[in-house]
Amino acid sequence: MSPGGIALYSLRAGAFAAAVCGFHALLCLLGGRRLRLRRLLCIGYLAALVQITVLRGGVDSAAVLRGSREAPQLALLHTTLEELRRGAWPLIFHVVGNMLWFVPLGWMCRERSAWAALLAGAGLSAAIELMQYLLMTGVTDVDDVLMNVLGALTGWLLARLWRRLRGGRGAA
Numbered sequence: 001m002s003p004g005g006i007a008l009y010s011l012r013a014g015a016f017a018a019a020v021c022g023f024h025a026l027l028c029l030l031g032g033r034r035l036r037l038r039r040l041l042c043i044g045y046l047a048a049l050v051q052i053t054v055l056r057g058g059v060d061s062a063a064v065l066r067g068s069r070e071a072p073q074l075a076l077l078h079t080t081l082e083e084l085r086r087g088a089w090p091l092i093f094h095v096v097g098n099m100l101w102f103v104p105l106g107w108m109c110r111e112r113s114a115w116a117a118l119l120a121g122a123g124l125s126a127a128i129e130l131m132q133y134l135l136m137t138g139v140t141d142v143d144d145v146l147m148n149v150l151g152a153l154t155g156w157l158l159a160r161l162w163r164r165l166r167g168g169r170g171a172a
Contacts, residue, residue, distance in 0.1 A: 106155020121152025
């Protein structure tokens with residue numbers, strides 16, 4: 001995907017996240033509950049993640065009803081090595097793109113262990129891959145799960161490093 005395509009996907013994900021956050025804020029106001037920034041950011045992040053990984057260009061309901069889906073890619077590192085053969089940009093897009101979207105999840109796990117970040121990354125990524133498979137909106141790929149987990153662990157490590165650099169003061 002070109003940088004312009006990435007920008008368009010990101011804008012669409014941001015707009016979707018903003019709409020979901022607005023709906024959440026409205027529900028809080030109507031329900032007399034306090035709007036919490038941390039929860040709103042978490043909801044926005046998850047909405048953007050689902051939009052960019054699962055919903056993408058929409059669900060083709062006719063294809064879902066036909067059941068004509070691609071077989072899952074279950075060979076570890078198959079896709080990553082294929083992208084490496086295609087060149088630097090496809091590899092960067094595949095590895096860095098998958099990792100970057102999960103860095104915030106790891107940051108959110110900063111108060112827990114690295115295992116918690118690993119399990120959160122693996123669980124959310126597996127759920128996304130399952131939704132892609134069921135809705136036929138992407139190719140289910142074990143390499144995506146691996147890169148997503150590495151992204152979550154990177155986020156956890158960055159949060160820990162941030163806290164250490166700040167001298168352990170306050171929340172990371």
